[in-house]
């Protein structure tokens with residue numbers, strides 16, 4: 571059996587709902603072997619971010635080299651990168667080791683408002699990282715920061731996607747979790763030629779901590795297994811919808827999503843089908 575390997579380069583969330591922890595849980599659930607390079611440690615829970623402690627560039631470089639010298643990832647994602655220096659180190663390693671299938675989740679601000687990326691780092695991300703990306707997955711505020719324009723409607727979202735695409739990434743997926751007053755959660759993909767929408771009903775819940783990380787990790791899992799970009803995005807959309815749809819109700823604030831929900835749904839469907847076959851056989855004979 572082939573073992574597909576996925577790498578996350580991101581920050582640690584002590585509360586377990588976002589960052590490295592969300593990524594590794596998602597990789598595991600989707601059947602890929604997960605590896606991590608930790609860029610920063612956050613003291614964080616469902617109530618907010620209580621502390622941010624970036625790793626040194628040397629510590630990050632060393633982790634990247636340990637992966638590069640031994641374990642080639644089939645796909646990787648970046649999450650919280652915090653500074654321009656860290657972005658340059660990560661971009662250099664991607665090039666040095668010839669890694670492919672790169673998902674850049676341009677994490678900037680946690681849902682509670684804490685900054686996870688310094689302002690000066692946006693320029694470095696545009697210059698060094700986006701040209702290496704197969705898919706970049708900004709939410710609406712991140713797409714505004716990257717494109718330098720305000721997104722108010724469908725047309726301005728399309729224009730922002732085109733602007734971001736010009737930085738050299740192959741695909742831009744502007745996620746719609748932050749779109750106000752909509753009954754649907756619609757994500758917009760631009761591949762340099764045409765637009766594709768991925769839509770689900772909007773779930774009403776405060777428990778959306780780590781949705782972006784989980785979505786990008788599911789996308790990375792699909793790419794690691796050799797699925798095409800659109801197939802992987804479809805998988806990610808189904809995975810996050812299931813994860814938001816069955817919240818765990820832990821913590822006193824914005825709780826994490828449920829990383830078990832998607833596979834439990836798949837297993838239940840398979841079990842129901844097996845039951846139907848057994849019943850039919852029983853009826854026949």
Ligand SMILES: Nc1ncnc2c1ncn2[C@@H]1O[C@H](COP(=O)(O)OP(=O)(O)OP(=O)(O)O)[C@@H](O)[C@H]1O
Nearest residue numbers: 709745746747748755772773780781782783785810
């Ligand atoms: N309430 C919701 N109901 C259904 N889908 C949602 C909801 N909120 C977010 N999503 C979906 O979750 C995925 C992540 O989108 P979102 O815009 O929330 O990311 P994000 O803001 O980067 O997340 P994070 O807060 O973790 O940084 C997208 O596919 C989006 O459509």
Ligand SMILES: Cc1ncc(CO)c(N)n1
Nearest residue numbers: 581582583588589650680
């Ligand atoms: C470590 C980390 N990465 C990303 C996010 C964004 O959800 C977060 N809250 N924490």
